[in-house]
Amino acid sequence: MSVVADPSSVLIAHKFGGTSLATGERLAHVARLIAARNEAQSVIVVSALKGSTDALIELAMRAGGRDRTWPDAWQALRQRHLEAAAGVRDVGRRNAVCDALDAAFVGLRAQLDALAVLGIAVAEVLDAIQGLGEVFSAQLLQAYLADAGIDADLLDAREVLTVRDAGTERTMRGVIDWQHSSTRLAQWRCAHHARHVLATGYIARDSQGRATTLGRNGSDYSGALFAALFEARELHIWTDVDGIASADPRFVPEAVTLDALSYSEAAELAYFGAKVLHPMTLVPVVARNIAVIVRNTFKPEHPGTRLSRERQLDPPVKGVSIQPQMAVINIEGNGLIGVPGVAERVFGTLGTAGVSVVMISQGSSEHSICCVVPVSDASRAELALRRTFSDALRDKLIDDIRVERDIAVLAAVGEGMTGRPGVAARLFHHLARAGVNVRAIAQGASERNLSVAIAEADATRALRAVHAGFWLSPQTVSLGLIGPGKVGRALLAQLASAQPRLRERAQLDLRLRGVANSRQQWRDDAGFDTSTWLAAAGEGEPLDLDGFIAHLDAGHLPHRVLIDCSGNDAIAEHYPEWLRRGLHIITPAKHAGSGPLARYHAIRAACVAGSSRFRYEASVGAGLPVIHTLRDLLDTGDCLRSIEGVLSGTLAYLFNRYDGSQPFSALLREAHSHGYTEPDPRDDLGGLDVARKLVILAREAGHNLELGDVQTESLVPEAMRAGDGQAFLANAEALDAPMAERLAVARASGGVLRYVARFATDGRAEVGLRVLPADHVFGNLQSTDNCIRFQTDRYHDNPLVVQGPGAGPEVTAAGVFGDLLRLSAALGAKL
Numbered sequence: 001m002s003v004v005a006d007p008s009s010v011l012i013a014h015k016f017g018g019t020s021l022a023t024g025e026r027l028a029h030v031a032r033l034i035a036a037r038n039e040a041q042s043v044i045v046v047s048a049l050k051g052s053t054d055a056l057i058e059l060a061m062r063a064g065g066r067d068r069t070w071p072d073a074w075q076a077l078r079q080r081h082l083e084a085a086a087g088v089r090d091v092g093r094r095n096a097v098c099d100a101l102d103a104a105f106v107g108l109r110a111q112l113d114a115l116a117v118l119g120i121a122v123a124e125v126l127d128a129i130q131g132l133g134e135v136f137s138a139q140l141l142q143a144y145l146a147d148a149g150i151d152a153d154l155l156d157a158r159e160v161l162t163v164r165d166a167g168t169e170r171t172m173r174g175v176i177d178w179q180h181s182s183t184r185l186a187q188w189r190c191a192h193h194a195r196h197v198l199a200t201g202y203i204a205r206d207s208q209g210r211a212t213t214l215g216r217n218g219s220d221y222s223g224a225l226f227a228a229l230f231e232a233r234e235l236h237i238w239t240d241v242d243g244i245a246s247a248d249p250r251f252v253p254e255a256v257t258l259d260a261l262s263y264s265e266a267a268e269l270a271y272f273g274a275k276v277l278h279p280m281t282l283v284p285v286v287a288r289n290i291a292v293i294v295r296n297t298f299k300p301e302h303p304g305t306r307l308s309r310e311r312q313l314d315p316p317v318k319g320v321s322i323q324p325q326m327a328v329i330n331i332e333g334n335g336l337i338g339v340p341g342v343a344e345r346v347f348g349t350l351g352t353a354g355v356s357v358v359m360i361s362q363g364s365s366e367h368s369i370c371c372v373v374p375v376s377d378a379s380r381a382e383l384a385l386r387r388t389f390s391d392a393l394r395d396k397l398i399d400d401i402r403v404e405r406d407i408a409v410l411a412a413v414g415e416g417m418t419g420r421p422g423v424a425a426r427l428f429h430h431l432a433r434a435g436v437n438v439r440a441i442a443q444g445a446s447e448r449n450l451s452v453a454i455a456e457a458d459a460t461r462a463l464r465a466v467h468a469g470f471w472l473s474p475q476t477v478s479l480g481l482i483g484p485g486k487v488g489r490a491l492l493a494q495l496a497s498a499q500p501r502l503r504e505r506a507q508l509d510l511r512l513r514g515v516a517n518s519r520q521q522w523r524d525d526a527g528f529d530t531s532t533w534l535a536a537a538g539e540g541e542p543l544d545l546d547g548f549i550a551h552l553d554a555g556h557l558p559h560r561v562l563i564d565c566s567g568n569d570a571i572a573e574h575y576p577e578w579l580r581r582g583l584h585i586i587t588p589a590k591h592a593g594s595g596p597l598a599r600y601h602a603i604r605a606a607c608v609a610g611s612s613r614f615r616y617e618a619s620v621g622a623g624l625p626v627i628h629t630l631r632d633l634l635d636t637g638d639c640l641r642s643i644e645g646v647l648s649g650t651l652a653y654l655f656n657r658y659d660g661s662q663p664f665s666a667l668l669r670e671a672h673s674h675g676y677t678e679p680d681p682r683d684d685l686g687g688l689d690v691a692r693k694l695v696i697l698a699r700e701a702g703h704n705l706e707l708g709d710v711q712t713e714s715l716v717p718e719a720m721r722a723g724d725g726q727a728f729l730a731n732a733e734a735l736d737a738p739m740a741e742r743l744a745v746a747r748a749s750g751g752v753l754r755y756v757a758r759f760a761t762d763g764r765a766e767v768g769l770r771v772l773p774a775d776h777v778f779g780n781l782q783s784t785d786n787c788i789r790f791q792t793d794r795y796h797d798n799p800l801v802v803q804g805p806g807a808g809p810e811v812t813a814a815g816v817f818g819d820l821l822r823l824s825a826a827l828g829a830k831l
Contacts (some may be wrong), residue, residue, distance in 0.1 A: 009040035013232035013290075015201065015223025018050035019240040020297035021137050024087035024144075030238075031144035033300050034196075043197040043230045044152065046141055047219040048133025049084065052077065053202075056108075060129045063112040064121030070112060078105040081136050088143045097143040101136060108132060128211040131158075131203035134219070138200045145198065152196040157222060158211055160184045160229070161204035176225060176284075177207065185229050199226050220281040224292075228284040235290055236304075237277070238297040243305030244269065244276050246319045246472040251460045251556065254473030254509070258305050258318055265318050265413050266292075266307045268449045272321040272411035282307070316416030316423055317470040322463050326358060326407040327378035328439050328453050331385065332368035335397020343369060345388055353377075353384040359409055359451050361440040370440050372453050378403050407439065408459040411451045412466060418447040427452075430469030433827050434558035435582035435611055436462040465558030468828060474509040475829045477559045479527075480552035481515045483566030486675070487588055488515075489534060490813035491563065496531035498817075508829040510820070514552050516543055518568070523551045545574070553583060559827050563816060564589060573599070579606035579614060586819045588618035588812050593699065594692035597706055600699060613823055618815030620647065620693045621786045624804045625818075630700055630790060633800070639793040640701045643759040647693040647767075649784035649807020650677045650684040651755040655769075656781050658753065664739040665732035672729065676784060676807055680725030681732075685715040687755070690767045694757040697788075698765060705765060713768030715739075715755075746771040752779045777801060784808065 014034070021027055034044065048056075055077050062070035081101050088094035111125055138154055145152050162177040162184065201219030206212045214221050220237060227235040244266065245255040261269070263286045270279040276294055285292055286309075295304035336342050343362065346369060350357055359372035373381050382403050392398040417423045424443070427450060431438060440453040454462050468475040481488055495510060502508040511527035520540030522528070529536075553560050562578060564571055564587040572592040575585055576599070585592075592603060593616050607614050620626045634640065646652050653676050657667050671677050677684050691710040698705040714721075717738070720728055746753045751771040756778065759765045772779055778787055786806025789799040805811045825831035 011041040011043065011230055011232045012037075012039050013043045013045065013223060013227035013230060013235040014238060015045040015220060015235065016047065016141075016238045016297065017219065017240070018047040018052070018137075020238050021046060021048075021141065022050040024084040024140075026297075027084060027137075027140055027144045028087050028147070030141065030297065031148040031150065033238075033297065034145065035148040035150050036300075039196075041195050043155075043199055043226050043232065044141070044145075045199045045201045045219065045223040045226050046134060046137045047201050049081070049137050049140075052080075052133035052136065053130055056130045056133055057126070059108075059112060060115060060121045060126050063115040064119065064126075066116055066119055070116070071109075074105070074109055074112060078102075081105075081140070084140055085143065089147045090143075093143050093146055097139055100139050104132065104136060104139075124210055127213055131200075131211060131213050134200035134202050138198050142198050145196070150196055151194050152198040153192040153194040155188065155192070155197050155199040157200045157203050157226075158205050160188055161222070161225060163204050163206050163212060163214070176204075181225075182229060197230070220278050221284075224281045224284040224290075227290050228288050231288070232290055235285055235292045237281075237292060237294045239276060239294065240297065241276060241294075242296045242299060242302045243294045244307075244319070247321065247463055247467045251322070252320075252464050252467050252473060254476070255467065256472065257302075259303070260306045260308070260310065260312060261318060262311045262415050263307055263309060264448055265415055268411065268413040269319050269321050272323045272409060272413070272449075272451070311415045313416035313418075315414065315470065315472070316420050317412045317414040317472070318416075319414070320410065320412050320463055320467045320470070320472070322459050323358065323409040323411070324456055324459055325375045326372050326409055326453065326456075327375040327381075328370055328372055328404040328407050329378065329381055329385065330368060330370040330402045330404070331389070331398060332400065332402075333392070333396070333398035334367065335392055335395070336369065337367055346371070346385065349384050349388040350381055353380055355381045355384070359440065359442045359453060361442050361453075372407065372409055372440065375405050375407070378405060404439065406456045407453050408456040408462075409451055409453050410459070410462050410466065411449055412470070413449050415448050417450065424450055426469055427466055430465045430558070430828055431462055432611055434458075434461050434465035436465065460556040461558050464556065468507070468558065471507055471830070474503055474507045475559065475824060475827055476509040476511055476557055477561055477824060477827070478552055478554055478557040479510055479512045479514075480548065480560075480562045481512065482517075482548075482562065482564045482571060483568070484515050484517060484534070485565060486809040487812045487816070488563075488565040490809040491565070491816055492530045492533060494810075494813055494817050496529075499530065502829075506824075506830045508824050508831070510824070511557075513554070514548055515540075516545070516548050518566070519543055521548050523548065525554075549574075549578060549583070553581060560584065561586060561820065561823065563587070563820070565816070567591065569595065575599075575614070576602040576606040579603060579612045580610045582610045582612055584613045584615070584823055586615040586816055586823065588616070588622070588816050590619045590689070590692040590696060592616065593619055593696040594707055597704055613826070615819035615823055616696070617819050618812050620696055621788065621802065621804075621815075622649065622806050622808065623811035623813075623815035623818065624786060624788075624802055624806060626697070626786075626788050626802050627700055629800070629802055630697060633790060633792055633794075634701060638795075641761055641791045641793070641796065643694070643697050643701075643757070643788065643790060644799075645694075645757050645788035646754055646778050646781060646786055647690045647757050647788065647806070648684060648755060649786060649805065650681075651690070652781055652786060652806065653784045655753050655755060656783065656785070658739070658743065660740065660743055660747075663733065663736040665736050668732050668735070669729060675809070680728065682716045682721065682725065682728055686721075687712045687714050687767050690755065690757050691765075694759055694765055694767060698759050701761075703759075703761070703763070705759075705763070709763070709765055711766040711768070713766075715769065742769060750774055752776070754778045754781075777803075 085097050162180045164175045164177045201222035243257040247255040249255045270277040292307040293304045355377040357371045362369040436458045438452045442451045513527050515522045521543045522540045561584045567589040569591040617627050691712045695705050756770045757767040784807040787803040791799040
């Protein structure tokens with residue numbers, strides 16, 4: 001016997017989607033969920049079992065098309081529903097619901113037989129058939145609710161809901177006749193007194209009494225309609241996600257579930273592509289101030305997302321959504337300037353053609369007006385506009401009407417955007433940093449929505465960039481490493497140590513997605529664990545440099561950084577190409593910065609063309625801020641006079657230690673064993689490495705210095721320059737006598753030997769072994785210290801000095817890591 005409802009008690013409305021009701025097990029779960037809530041009164045609105053509506057439409061189309069396979073499909077759908085009833089525990093109740101389903105499917109078959117005779121899927125019959133799925137699911141859930149101890153009256157929405165006109169698919173089919181529907185519901189409730197009502201979603205009747213539907217996604221709308229008609233306090237929309245996310249998790253895996261949204265924020269996000277909620281769902285509940293809670297059927301303990309009139313201004317942007325498959329229509333010409341009524345004619349024409357305008361943009365000069373429409377309507381819209389403006393096109397008052405397809409609209413939404421400066425600037429900054437061009441811009445007077453039209457190919461990258469840019473998720477950087485040698489491995493170790501802290505404190509997700517050496521490559525879409533990659537890498541695939549860069553340049557990640565620790569000049573040849581396509585490059589190698597001047601200028605130009613960054617701090621002084629310091633001097637208006645420095649950690653170590661107490665060859669072998677020299681020590685002793693560093697600094701200061709312009713003293717005797725490195729080390733004693741002579745000359749004058757680089761702004765550049773006073777700043781260096789003196793107009797009498805360790809994998813890797821963090825900060829990380 002039904003328990004009579006108390007009119008004074010609070011009523012809660014629930015709506016369950018097809019995923020929540022897909023099987024008998026899920027139906028039973030929903031029944032237990034409702035029972036556990038122990039509500040005084042409720043109205044429960046249901047969709048069809050997942051996929052049933054599509055199956056019913058397909059059945060009707062097959063039968064109307066006289067496809068002989070439709071009876072098999074009918075039988076399969078019938079069997080699926082009978083199987084869904086198998087979990088009803090009470091045998092009598094199970095038999096009763098199976099009998100009811102059988103009778104309904106017999107009626108369905110009769111309708112399908114009629115369509116097969118007619119040879120056409122008549123619209124009225126199709127409407128009646130496609131709405132049967134909700135009737136079936138309601139019958140099933142009623143039985144499962146009874147099993148759970150809930151006695152619910154079954155309300156077929158066609159007995160109550162009445163629509164006044166046909167409407168459109170995009171706006172839901174039909175406008176509700178509230179007065180008639182309220183009257184019908186009151187009559188129904190006079191005969192039904194249970195505390196719980198189980199109502200069918202999606203279906204209704206038109207003003208002539210014919211069965212109809214509310215359009216696709218109409219079940220959510222039904223939930224809102226019944227919440228309003230039953231004067232519910234809250235509407236709980238149960239889905240298979242935790243609530244409304246800050247972005248579509250399919251494209252932004254880091255998206256978070258929002259605790260609360262205003263009605264307006266939810267409507268904006270829904271309109272611009274958020275799939276959880278249909279925009280029309282909110283219309284009935286907003287006017288009656290009914291809170292809506294979007295929740296997860298399978299995680300009922302999760303609070304979900306609450307939608308209400310309450311406005312929360314922080315954060316300023318709550319979510320970012322994307323609406324793909326759009327087209328931009330641009331009408332441009334001098335004849336539009338100052339002419340009243342042009343916009344009215346444009347939108348009147350599109351309205352008459354049945355084209356919905358998603359976004360509008362017009363410059364203050366009135367020279368052009370553009371709008372965004374669904375790409376499926378673009379051709380119809382263009383044809384209609386060309387007819388309307390045929391005279392203006394003929395007389396050249398309008399230059400052209402152009403349609404650009406493959407467009408997506410990105411919308412940033414939030415009540416806190418209102419009256420807050422800088423929101424638009426941040427959005428455009430992060431789009432630019434991600435290499436995304438904006439086709440059109442629109443913002444309403446309410447300021448809660450900022451929309452931009454972009455190329456659809458850039459949609460995911462733009463979505464992730466803006467989402468991270470407003471700190472709704474970490475800034476994700478797609479990292480690739482070429483050259484996992486000593487420096488590369490040290491960098492990976494430093495990354496592994498810092499990543500958890502950077503993600504938590506700086507909202508920075510440094511994702512190592514590729515590693516390559518001269519022969520092999522390793523790639524992973526999700527990113528490697530930097531702490532275990534070296535041990536777990538195993539055998540890679542053969543190196544395909546183009547494929548490696550294409551993988552790193554994934555369209556769905558907004559920022560891509562290549563770290564080149566290879567020291568391979570052939571890799572540097574590709575820098576201009578990679579920078580032009582938007583990759584940022586960081587390197588400790590010197591080839592790009594000191595190589596051919598034409599390539600150097602091409603790299604600089606490519607940075608401008610691709611809005612990309614080229615960082616190379618570690619190429620001079622390892623982890624010391626040498627280039628950064630020089631850049632600060634120049635950018636603040638100081639004028640460079642000269643650069644002087646000990647720029648080789650290897651040569652610094654040798655000459656800081658060389659005091660004659662042991663042969664020079666012994667010190668050289670010691671340095672080699674500590675890893676301070678190159679595998680072939682002649683690469684250090686030849687002075688070319690120091691010359692490269694001097695060229696890099698001179699170019700940073702704006703001088704077009706070539707490597708050949710530097711007078712370079714090699715410490716390798718002519719006779720020892722041939723052969724391999726091991727043979728050179730074996731015969732290193734040949735260096736002892738000439739070095740002893742140089743040391744004796746230095747000591748005779750009270751000086752010390754240092755290998756020094758010098759550059760003056762008159763263009764003189766030289767590197768070589770010099771005798772310096774013992775109290776010179778270069779005369780008291782320790783171990784592998786580098787020391788650089790900048791003499792400028794400001795620092796003339798007392799030059800600015802940068803000093804510290806200038807060799808070793810760890811400090812060089814730290815310099816690379818510093819470049820990476822400075823770049824990440826420029827991209828939006830909280831550093």
